[in-house]
Amino acid sequence: MGFISLGYGTLAFYAFLVLCIVLYYCFPLKLRWTVLLAASCFFYYSVSVSCLQLFVFGSTIALSYGFSLLLGRMAAKGEKEKGRKDRTLLIAASVISALPLLLSRFEGYISVSFSDAAAGTLPLLIPVGLAFYSMQMIAYLADIYRGRIKAVRNPLKYILYISFFPHIIQGPIPRYEQLGEQLFAGHRYDPENTMQGIRLTLWGFFLKLMIADKAGVIVDAVFDHYEIYSGGFILLAAVLYSIQLYADFQACVKMSQGMARFFGIRLEENFTRPYFAASVKEFWGRWHRTLSGWLRDYIYIPLGGSRKGKARRYLNLLVTFAVSGLWHGAGVHFLIWGILNALCIIAEDIAAPLRNKLNRNAGIVITFILMTIAWVFFRAQDTGSALLMLKEVVTDPAPWIFTNDSIFWLIMDQKECIVLALSVCLLFAVSLVQERGRSVSVWIAGLKLPARWAVYLFTIWILWIYGSYGSGFQAGDFIYGGF
């Protein structure tokens, strides 16, 4: 709909970003946030495909803004003074703000009940970044209600907080107390912010073009036509999907962080080496941390958390992860995926005495296997397909596919596979360094100039030559941009 396509990764987007950065630092300090506001509005307009989307987005912002002011008045009351009306207002505000998200999640069920026209119209209504900004709004309203933050009175600042363009499409899901003031306080130019922004963006491109999109070639080929592949291929695709999903999501987070950093704004870390987790519980402390935190603070804890006995705790876990599943998608297989995760955490808890005897590395391997099985449900077209695929892995493993070169002639040639393997090794190495508490970015920044430049040049060269882009690739949208 916008007259320029400003999708992430397009040249037009980076030209737009450069212009925004220049304008930002040209404006007076106190007015710099207006540049971000104008840029975010323009960006949102250009990535929207219909006026209906803009209408829904704008209406949700207006409504949630109104509710935030109302809740702000109630926040002045003490906890004991808040009555049912106040809580009802919070719930109503949250539901209304999240209404487009709820509708979109049940679109699959609606299209069965109503006409195709209804099913065809709904995607035009769903604004870009719906899943992310809805959560952001609910968190904002809840935090105001709890008195943790004060409502923003300036509607333009509120619009900026919701629509800030580096994270609107694909997260992370920010909290107002972390992001709010950063957005509105003008930042002085600091070359280190620019350099860190560049490092983050380059690393994001590496993860996206060298790992996620390459792995995606095999994943898509197998998952989209699993019925023609033996268990060995399905196993390979499942493992690669685990890697692809992480690399893709981490890529978009790094790029978001990089973009924000150019303006001196720091977005939260969303992943902390999740596949180094030794349990599914620990995994969810490292994976999509802003979503996990949101679920913990606004679903799990309000339900009672672990305060009301083991049985209630397990129930709360099931509900929380069911909500997580629904957030990710409308299909039953997403729900099953969420519940599977909850069941794993419950099982870990029950089997804790046994689990404590395992060494950490064994725990890491087991967790990876469990998460890979769960991701099969996440990626498959439906539950039936997921079950058939897992069955095939067990009943027809066909291990010779790893030695007879059939991967290379069937799906992706040997050279591309080698590049993918080396890239994954590099990711593993970097993660290992980070797991030991060291920062690769800080290390690079501390190198002498020629070495630093060599790192940057080498990274750009390998992306230029080996990256998955251009003809023959659909180095397309980020996976989490679809939520």
Add this chain to the structure above:
Amino acid sequence: MENKTGTLKERALSLAKRVLKSVLFLSILLLSLHRINEVLVPKFTDQSNPFWPMTSAYYQFYRMKPDTVDVLFLGSSVAENAFDPQELYDSYGIRSYNLGSEQQSAFLSYYWLREALRSQSPEVVVLDSHYLVSANEDSPIGTAEMFIRKCLDPMKLSPVKAEAVCSLCRLDSTQSAMSYFFPNIRYHTRWKSLQENDFLKNEYAYSPMKGFGAVTDEGPAEWTAFAPYDMESEFELDDVTEDYLGRIAALCRQKGIELILLSLPGTTMDDGINNCLEWYAKEQGIDYYNLGLSVHYNAIGAKLPAESAVFHQNIFGAARTTRYIGQLLASGYAVPSVKDEQYETSGPYHEHIVQNAELVNEKDPVRYLELLSCDDYVVLMTASFDASLVYNEETAERMQALGLHTDLSQYVGGSYIAVLDPAAGAPLEMADSDPLTYSSSFRGHRTFFTIHSGDYRVIDYDLIEIDGECASDGHLAGLHVVVFDLVTGRVIDTAVLTADGVVRQ
């Protein structure tokens, strides 16, 4: 105050340093990416695509001294094969350049003409009609994408190229303008298949043939000249072709250049097309020659099948056609005869290419062995089943002249290997009753080969392999010969010398 000034000065200095570093880094980055893109873009050279070496043709054009080309040839692959600038210079002293390319439609001819006129001031432009009347219908500009890129990729970045790309994308929505300015978008996956000639710019950007693509194959056994019959028959040029043909005519008029429209023998032709081109030429006030008419074709005097002046003309037929065109240009258009070093120095290369063509068409083993005596050839020989089949007094004499002294008649059914490498000095010969294998390299270790001989299972063998590719297999009994031309950097002939003559697999 002094403190403030000092701080300001420091800040200004710091900013200047930062700007300088950024400029330096960006310069290194852009230059390196430009070099990487040069490597990634596919090359069509005498080595990889000898019949239509467009990459080296266009790069060489940019190396011509300004205002030293008096005649430009434009058109599709048939034009590339028909007009030989060296022949034109040697026969008439006329300096010309062949800017033809595969499937070159009027759109591409126009933009290459515009580009050429930035550095040259020709007196005559000769435009072949083949792709004006038989353009690729699947493409809005009449040329498939692969051939568009072969034609446009070597064009330097200029306002002409920018306009060409924008016009192309306007006419063909499947094209991506960015991929023409950043060819890595289109070609970066070529990293998996880069060859020697992708890296050596001094080799791929060099074409002494000045755009001429020398075909060496024989032509058809016979060909009948075109005889127009129906003067009322009609043919319509498509809109894009008519538009760009009009622009070519207008541009030539504006620059005072004579435009000649020309149809080559054997190209798409019927009464409608002939009438259409005649009418169009008359309308535009330009000359049109249909060389497929008997009056012209007979005057060209090419003798089929050895001298093919039909469709994709071979080097011998092209020589005839070029001399005929030269006569027209010299007498009818007063194109001057000029002595020019750029053409004087390329003569020996042209002669060498002619010699190559003679070799690959030679059928007599004795004469064939004579032609092998050339310091620019590496010759690999091996026996399949029985090399003595071809061995007689005459061939023995020729073999000895090459420095090969083995009496092949002593090795009936045995093994024989010979390597003639000018850089190695004396020829290598090996003969035995048992199977033999020999591996080595030449061209400064750039080309590797392996030769097998004598094994009774040889029918399943690649007898001679060059850089891992089979150059000659064992199906035919006789003396297998593979000739590698050091000048063009490629195998130019694979032949088997048998009792029945020289056979090509």
